[in-house]
Amino acid sequence: MGGEGGQGVQTAADILAQAAFEEGKEALYIPNFGIEQRGGVSLAFVQIGANPVGSPKFDQAHLVVALSARSLERLQDYLHEGSTLLYDSSLLAPPEVSDSVVGWQAYDTIAPEAFAERRLTDRRQKFPRITKKVHKILGLPAGEMASSRLHPRVSNIIVLGAAARLIEIVRLEEVKKALEKRLANKIRRDPKLKELNYKALELGWEAADRMLKGREAGAAV
Amino acid sequence: MSELAMPRSWRRETKPHKFCPGCGHGLVLKALGMAVDRLEIAERVLFGCDIGCSLLAWDFFNLDTVQTHHGRTVPFIVGAKRARPHLIGIAYMGDGGGYAIGVQHLINAVMRNDRILVIIVNNTTYAMTGGQMAPTSLPGQKTETSPGGREPRTEGYPLRGPEMVASFAAEGAYIARGSVSHVQRLALFLERGLQNQIQDKGIAVVEALSTCPTNWRTNAEDTWKYLEKEMADYYPVREFVSPWKENNPRGVN
Amino acid sequence: MITNTQTLTVLWSVNKGDNMSNKYGNDTDSNIRPAGHGDRRAFMYGNEVVVRAALAAKAEFLYGYPITPQNEIMHYWSRLAPAQGGKFLQTEDELSAGFATLGGIMAGARSFSATAGPGTVLFQEPLSMAEMMRIPIVLIVQQRGGPSTATVIYSQQEVFLAIFGGNGEGLRVVYSPGGHQEMYDYTIKAFDTAWRYRFPTLVLGDGYQAKMREPVVLYDPEERGMQLQPAVPFVGGEGVPGVEREPAHWRNAFSVEEELFEALQPIIHDFQHAAPFLTEMEASDLEGAEIIVTGHGIVGRSAREAVRELRAGGVPAGFFRPLTLRPFPAKDLKRILDSCPRLLVVESAQGQLTKLFRIAIGGELEHRVEMYPYFRPGLGITAEEIAREVRAILGGERKEEARAAVSIL
Ligand SMILES: Cc1ncc(C[n+]2csc(CCOP(=O)(O)OP(=O)(O)O)c2C)c(N)n1
Ligand code: SF4
Ligand SMILES: [Mg+2]
Numbered sequence: 001m002g003g004e005g006g007q008g009v010q011t012a013a014d015i016l017a018q019a020a021f022e023e024g025k026e027a028l029y030i031p032n033f034g035i036e037q038r039g040g041v042s043l044a045f046v047q048i049g050a051n052p053v054g055s056p057k058f059d060q061a062h063l064v065v066a067l068s069a070r071s072l073e074r075l076q077d078y079l080h081e082g083s084t085l086l087y088d089s090s091l092l093a094p095p096e097v098s099d100s101v102v103g104w105q106a107y108d109t110i111a112p113e114a115f116a117e118r119r120l121t122d123r124r125q126k127f128p129r130i131t132k133k134v135h136k137i138l139g140l141p142a143g144e145m146a147s148s149r150l151h152p153r154v155s156n157i158i159v160l161g162a163a164a165r166l167i168e169i170v171r172l173e174e175v176k177k178a179l180e181k182r183l184a185n186k187i188r189r190d191p192k193l194k195e196l197n198y199k200a201l202e203l204g205w206e207a208a209d210r211m212l213k214g215r216e217a218g219a220a221v
Numbered sequence: 222m223s224e225l226a227m228p229r230s231w232r233r234e235t236k237p238h239k240f241c242p243g244c245g246h247g248l249v250l251k252a253l254g255m256a257v258d259r260l261e262i263a264e265r266v267l268f269g270c271d272i273g274c275s276l277l278a279w280d281f282f283n284l285d286t287v288q289t290h291h292g293r294t295v296p297f298i299v300g301a302k303r304a305r306p307h308l309i310g311i312a313y314m315g316d317g318g319g320y321a322i323g324v325q326h327l328i329n330a331v332m333r334n335d336r337i338l339v340i341i342v343n344n345t346t347y348a349m350t351g352g353q354m355a356p357t358s359l360p361g362q363k364t365e366t367s368p369g370g371r372e373p374r375t376e377g378y379p380l381r382g383p384e385m386v387a388s389f390a391a392e393g394a395y396i397a398r399g400s401v402s403h404v405q406r407l408a409l410f411l412e413r414g415l416q417n418q419i420q421d422k423g424i425a426v427v428e429a430l431s432t433c434p435t436n437w438r439t440n441a442e443d444t445w446k447y448l449e450k451e452m453a454d455y456y457p458v459r460e461f462v463s464p465w466k467e468n469n470p471r472g473v474n
Numbered sequence: 475m476i477t478n479t480q481t482l483t484v485l486w487s488v489n490k491g492d493n494m495s496n497k498y499g500n501d502t503d504s505n506i507r508p509a510g511h512g513d514r515r516a517f518m519y520g521n522e523v524v525v526r527a528a529l530a531a532k533a534e535f536l537y538g539y540p541i542t543p544q545n546e547i548m549h550y551w552s553r554l555a556p557a558q559g560g561k562f563l564q565t566e567d568e569l570s571a572g573f574a575t576l577g578g579i580m581a582g583a584r585s586f587s588a589t590a591g592p593g594t595v596l597f598q599e600p601l602s603m604a605e606m607m608r609i610p611i612v613l614i615v616q617q618r619g620g621p622s623t624a625t626v627i628y629s630q631q632e633v634f635l636a637i638f639g640g641n642g643e644g645l646r647v648v649y650s651p652g653g654h655q656e657m658y659d660y661t662i663k664a665f666d667t668a669w670r671y672r673f674p675t676l677v678l679g680d681g682y683q684a685k686m687r688e689p690v691v692l693y694d695p696e697e698r699g700m701q702l703q704p705a706v707p708f709v710g711g712e713g714v715p716g717v718e719r720e721p722a723h724w725r726n727a728f729s730v731e732e733e734l735f736e737a738l739q740p741i742i743h744d745f746q747h748a749a750p751f752l753t754e755m756e757a758s759d760l761e762g763a764e765i766i767v768t769g770h771g772i773v774g775r776s777a778r779e780a781v782r783e784l785r786a787g788g789v790p791a792g793f794f795r796p797l798t799l800r801p802f803p804a805k806d807l808k809r810i811l812d813s814c815p816r817l818l819v820v821e822s823a824q825g826q827l828t829k830l831f832r833i834a835i836g837g838e839l840e841h842r843v844e845m846y847p848y849f850r851p852g853l854g855i856t857a858e859e860i861a862r863e864v865r866a867i868l869g870g871e872r873k874e875e876a877r878a879a880v881s882i883l
Contacts, residue, residue, distance in 0.1 A: 230716075232716060232721065263714050263715060263716070263717075264712075264713065264714050264715065265710070267581070267709050267710060269577075272727065276725070276727050279723055279724075279725040279727070280723040280725075282716075282721065283714075283715045283716025283717070283721050284715055284716075284721055285709035285710060285711075285715055285721055285722040285723075286709075286721065286722065286723050286724065287577075287580060287708070287709065287722075287724040287725075288724065288725040288726060288727060289573060289576075289603065289726075290573070290599055290600075290603055290726075293569060293570075293573040293599070293600070296565060296566075296569065296570035296571075296572075296573040296574045296577070297573040297574065297576055297577040298577060299563075299565075299570075299574050299577065300535075300537055300563070300573065300574025300575060300576065300577025300578040300581070300585070301577035301578060301580060301581035301709075302577070302581075303535070303561065303563050303574070303577075303578065304534065304535050304561070304577070304578035304581045304582070304583035304585060305581040305582060305583065305707075305710060307710075308581060308709075308710055325566050325567060325570070326566060326569075326570050328566075329565070329566035329570070
């Protein structure tokens with residue numbers, strides 16, 4: 001799963017792994033952290049299975065989720081014939097990150113979400129050229145759905161809902177539970193957030209469900 | 222007050238000690254022994270000595286002693302004190318250890334106001350390694366690594382440690398400079414420094430002006446003259462910061 | 475109170491019987507133990523696992539200095555430990571963290587620290603003092619890229635630093651766990667080992683293990699019947715020193731060669747005699763193996779996975795992994811290579827583990843063993859790429875690299 005720092009990629013991936021764990025699966029989540037921590041590409045790797053996971057990173061992904069063009073370029077290597085590529089068709093443009101704490105200290109830290117302020121731009125970014133043949137490409141206008149129906153900040157949760165549906169391993173209930181755990185602090189401060197995030201999850205889940213059933217085929221590229 | 226020739230806390234079995242004749246280290250340790258005796262704290266003391274001639278004190282006292290590494294005695298004692306606050310931690314080191322290789326530890330311990338006593342023996346040189354220039358070497362002082370004399374233009378001015386740390390020490394800190402030319406007064410400073418820790422007031426840093434006839438290549442008379450004249454001129458002997466000034470019964474300022 | 479004259483031979487011969495046994499036999503598939511009485515299965519970040527383990531091992535004090543990727547050890551500790559009476563000090567650098575840890579330990583508190591990369595370099599000084607004075611320090615190292623500042627992410631380039639980084643003989647115990655369960659098990663064990671044998675004990679993790687999240691079973695070691703070695707003070711005993719008891723005089727500096735030589739003999743003796751109780755390894759699929767695939771830590775895990783895939787595809791690969799890098803499980807390795815003298819060493823470094831293997835193999839066997847390198851300094855290694863490499867070797871495509879020495883720096 002990849003996006004720009006501040007898009008909430010790590011949160012979404014972490015919740016997905018946690019949901020799988022709660023469901024009794026073996027799961028492993030590892031963030032990519034490094035120099036480009038803030039205002040840069042943010043990648044997250046999740047593995048879920050019945051047996052303990054081997055190496056934390058892998059060569060090929062069943063599902064690649066891209067929330068920006070730059071991250072998709074980085075994630076291309078993980079695509080193969082069996083891959084599904086899910087991308088945010090309403091943006092695929094790196095949001096401008098206005099981050100007052102970008103600096104040398106960003107080199108040694110993690111968790112960009114807490115600091116980055118995200119502003120959506122309406123100029124969509126050019127979809128990078130995909131050189132590999134993949135199983136299917138699904139576009140989900142998560143950013144737009146979030147802005148028009150819920151709140152711009154929950155677009156990553158919509159994506160999470162869709163991703164969770166697409167992998168066909170976890171149940172929506174478990175994702176909700178995991179989400180509530182992960183966002184416990186925020187929800188305690190603002191209880192309304194729980195419903196909002198649940199709705200976002202459902203929205204994504206249902207959208208992906210329809211895509212799978214072919215009724216609302218994603219914008220194939 | 223009459224003091225025994227050999228403080229009770231000294232270990233007789235390891236005397237005569239290993240310092241050169243005329244060395245100031247023995248006098249600093251005498252002052253420390255007197256202070257420990259007066260306060261009757263031997264059972265609680267953890268005495269840490271550095272690398273430098275201070276290491277020769279590793280079995281000097283009837284006190285639990287750990288000899289550590291060059292410059293690292295302060296963090297070692299800080300660690301022990303933080304873990305077991307009933308201990309009375311003393312870090313004993315040279316000016317090279319305190320002001321050069323371990324200066325970051327000194328500064329940060331003072332900043333945190335760690336409840337320990339740091340004793341820095343200022344003999345204006347790296348004695349144990351054969352008399353190289355130290356941060357405390359005086360302008361013009363000839364050492365093995367400044368054969369033409371310390372040149373302030375390229376080698377800077379000597380560091381006044383107590384003045385430096387006094388400039389940012391927190392309330393409760395006790396910072397002073399004594400001299401082996403006044404052992405009683407040095408003992409008093411050390412006693413106040415230890416009191417500071419016993420009463421949980423703050424850190425204590427006591428520098429002791431000391432002698433190193435071996436590396437200075439001085440006879441008895443010149444040694445003493447250098448200590449009392451040149452060194453004392455540059456390094457004022459006094460208390461810089463003290464929570465004890467006003468109401469200390471032994472007030473000698 | 476521990477006294478200077480006490481050598482460890484005494485300590486551990488008494489405890490030999492209850493020495494925690496080698497958890498790994500020749501086949502271990504699952505790291506997850508049944509979550510029995512009081513056990514808790516959790517989904518956690520590696521750095522938190524370390525903290526939970528330290529608390530389970532009754533650690534009392536963490537002294538630390540920030541460096542990625544171990545920062546969260548300090549973060550979690552300063553949140554979780556106070557409830558159990560745990561204390562924390564952020565020091566001015568790793569030298570200070572190391573020496574403060576030694577101070578805490580000698581004062582009687584079970585203390586530890588954590589570091590990485592350039593911090594591991596600075597830690598060599600306190601570690602060498604611990605070797606000389608038998609101070610049971612536990613250090614968690616979450617390796618990052620090197621040399622220099624390099625990356626904050628991941629690497630396996632601190633192997634030599636962990637073992638031989640000091641001025642001395644590398645009298646340390648180094649565990650290399652390969653995932654959260656082992657991170658938990660071996661961090662607990664490290665505290666026991668350090669106090670039981672009184673050698674500095676390192677848990678050599680890496681940035682992946684630090685920052686990834688996976689399941690782990692948390693347990694109370696005492697509920698499982700493990701008797702943790704108590705933390706005993708080196709100083710501050712009861713009574714007036716010199717009057718009611720002998721003062722403790724601890725030193726690491728000696729005047730003459732003979733004195734040092736004498737002082738070192740019992741330390742070296744104890745290390746050599748402790749070694750058989752300390753070495754641990756994991757091996758599987760040795761039956762009929764035509765190549766042994768090996769790696770340590772998280773890479774060992776990829777290697778295990780690769781071997782499983784290869785076996786499933788009918789490729790006769792075997793698996794070996796040293797769990798202790800120091801002391802090194804040389805005997806087991808030799809036994810295995812005796813029947814299958816072909817080895818692929820996989821590591822995220824340019825031959826550091828391979829050097830350990832060469833030292834361990836030694837002698838006549840060295841000329842018989844075909845050693846293939848797969849070196850990716852500072853880079854993660856997946857099971858898939860290892861499997862591909864094995865197929866290439868068995869398919870005869872790697873002839874020119876038959877001697878790993880070519881690639882070792
Ligand atoms: C890390 C390290 N660097 C250098 C040394 C060598 N060394 C031993 S004693 C010493 C200087 C001691 O000078 P000082 O601290 O002033 O103590 P003095 O001998 O003057 O009392 C040095 C540099 C060392 N032991 N360790
Ligand atoms: S060399 Fe100098 S400081 Fe060291 S013992 Fe001799 S006189 Fe004292
Ligand atoms: Mg000196």
